[in-house]
Amino acid sequence: MPDQEAMPDPAHQQPAKRRAGRPAKAILAVAPITQAALELIRRDGYKGLTMAALAKRLNVAPSALYNHVRSKQDVLALVQDHLMSFVDVSAFAEAAWPEAVRAWARSYRDVFAQHTPLIPIIAVQPIADSPQTLRSYEAVADGFRRAGWPESEIVDAIVALESFIYGSAFDVNAPEDIFDGGGQPAAPGLTGAVQAREARHGRYTADRAFALGLDAIVDGLLARRGDT
Amino acid sequence: MPDQEAMPDPAHQQPAKRRAGRPAKAILAVAPITQAALELIRRDGYKGLTMAALAKRLNVAPSALYNHVRSKQDVLALVQDHLMSFVDVSAFAEAAWPEAVRAWARSYRDVFAQHTPLIPIIAVQPIADSPQTLRSYEAVADGFRRAGWPESEIVDAIVALESFIYGSAFDVNAPEDIFDGGGQPAAPGLTGAVQAREARHGRYTADRAFALGLDAIVDGLLARRGDT
DNA sequence: ACCTGAACACCGTTCAAGT
DNA sequence: ACCTGAACACCGTTCAAGT
Numbered sequence: 001m002p003d004q005e006a007m008p009d010p011a012h013q014q015p016a017k018r019r020a021g022r023p024a025k026a027i028l029a030v031a032p033i034t035q036a037a038l039e040l041i042r043r044d045g046y047k048g049l050t051m052a053a054l055a056k057r058l059n060v061a062p063s064a065l066y067n068h069v070r071s072k073q074d075v076l077a078l079v080q081d082h083l084m085s086f087v088d089v090s091a092f093a094e095a096a097w098p099e100a101v102r103a104w105a106r107s108y109r110d111v112f113a114q115h116t117p118l119i120p121i122i123a124v125q126p127i128a129d130s131p132q133t134l135r136s137y138e139a140v141a142d143g144f145r146r147a148g149w150p151e152s153e154i155v156d157a158i159v160a161l162e163s164f165i166y167g168s169a170f171d172v173n174a175p176e177d178i179f180d181g182g183g184q185p186a187a188p189g190l191t192g193a194v195q196a197r198e199a200r201h202g203r204y205t206a207d208r209a210f211a212l213g214l215d216a217i218v219d220g221l222l223a224r225r226g227d228t
Numbered sequence: 229m230p231d232q233e234a235m236p237d238p239a240h241q242q243p244a245k246r247r248a249g250r251p252a253k254a255i256l257a258v259a260p261i262t263q264a265a266l267e268l269i270r271r272d273g274y275k276g277l278t279m280a281a282l283a284k285r286l287n288v289a290p291s292a293l294y295n296h297v298r299s300k301q302d303v304l305a306l307v308q309d310h311l312m313s314f315v316d317v318s319a320f321a322e323a324a325w326p327e328a329v330r331a332w333a334r335s336y337r338d339v340f341a342q343h344t345p346l347i348p349i350i351a352v353q354p355i356a357d358s359p360q361t362l363r364s365y366e367a368v369a370d371g372f373r374r375a376g377w378p379e380s381e382i383v384d385a386i387v388a389l390e391s392f393i394y395g396s397a398f399d400v401n402a403p404e405d406i407f408d409g410g411g412q413p414a415a416p417g418l419t420g421a422v423q424a425r426e427a428r429h430g431r432y433t434a435d436r437a438f439a440l441g442l443d444a445i446v447d448g449l450l451a452r453r454g455d456t
Numbered sequence: 457a458c459c460t461g462a463a464c465a466c467c468g469t470t471c472a473a474g475t
Numbered sequence: 476a477c478c479t480g481a482a483c484a485c486c487g488t489t490c491a492a493g494t
Contacts, residue, residue: 063469120398128408151420154425157440167391189373197381197384212384213445215448224443280485289461
């Protein structure tokens with residue numbers, strides 16, 4: 001599932017081309033930087049990802065990184081695109097549209113729930129600079145088209161689903177007691193709903209809300225497919 | 229619509245009470261800090277909100293702030309809760325459920341589209357510490373109940389809608405050309421969908437995807453109300 | 457109780473100097 | 476072309492000292 005080797009340099013970075021006959025002096029490149037950043041994040045979280053820590057892990061001086069990326073934002077964008085290769089789009093080739101969308105959405109949420117600091121970046125990053133993101137969108141758009149979606153509605157439907165997925169990724173990190181009003185008398189109605197929820201479904205998890213919302217949006221999209 | 233004066237201190241901050249007969253020495257308090265932070269954000273954006281800038285605007289030393297908040301995170305949580313008072317829940321008292329939900333969701337998205345750096349905080353902040361957030365949830369939960377929602381499903385339905393709203397708030401800040409593949413031959417299917425979209429609906433705005441997703445999720449929720 | 461001023465331990469980024 | 480080392484302009488936060 002990971003794209004192991006080939007990590008094409010986004011267009012906006014200067015390629016690390018090597019002239020034949022000249023010894024390769026470069027010890028750094030975009031792909032190892034991305035990999036090291038991801039390992040650092042997995043080990044120490046996003047607060048552990050600093051340019052200094054990244055450089056140290058790669059055994060170079062921090063300033064050396066700036067020969068390959070323009071900023072820390074660039075590093076984050078590289079990691080974001082790389083993670084997109086872990087989002088499973090295979091269901092679009094195998095299952096019917098509603099099941100395929102649900103499988104894709106779950107996989108997408110699960111990947112980025114561990115990387116919420118990237119969500120503000122994804123949502124705003126032009127896809128032209130992100131090869132893996134482009135690849136993923138292509139598969140999804142194709143799945144929609146084969147399921148009979150009108151060409152002009154595909155993008156908006158995908159964006160709507162993504163919005164729900166991004167928001168749900170944050171929710172995964174909510175503490176279990178997020179809805180404990182502390183017995184606040186100011187909100188008896190909410191307290192009642194929270195308690196009824198707990199009595200019926202147990203302690204708070206993001207999964208029930210995600211399933212409910214995903215089912216609703218998939219059903220709703222299907223019902224209004226094409227009547228625009 | 230703004231709650232002008234009364235900004236109750238969250239339980240976790242030490243109150244700035246004054247003994248009678250003693251001159252008030254305190255020149256700072258939580259409410260002015262919140263207000264100053266919001267003004268700073270409106271003027272210079274979130275990168276302009278530093279503890280130093282905040283202190284300067286209040287004519288105190290940066291270290292003075294720490295007598296009233298424990299961290300910058302605290303300041304952000306105060307701003308977040310304050311903004312919740314701008315989210316319009318009045319439609320729940322006036323309109324039918326689907327219209328009320330749509331009006332509330334739009335208002336919610338519009339407020340936080342200008343404050344996306346707060347979304348990671350909202351999504352994780354226990355509501356007990358946030359009086360305005362609590363008030364807002366109370367109104368929404370009540371609206372759901374009066375519309376006949378089963379008590380145990382109210383919280384999950386609201387969370388699902390919020391997830392969509394948060395994700396959509398990011399999308400508002402997407403650049404117009406976010407889907408320009410740069411004529412990438414790698415993604416002909418996506419390019420087709422993007423072009424068909426543009427031909428039919430004009431340049432990219434977040435509003436169409438938001439309307440589509442919101443209608444879908446409202447319809448979908450309504451269709452499956454209670455069958456759990 | 458609440459403020460100031462100095463200090464600390466970081467950040468990301470730049471740039472002259474080397475090879 | 477790509478690296479090092481030093482430096483810059485910030486950050487958020489702490490803490491002794493004052494009132």
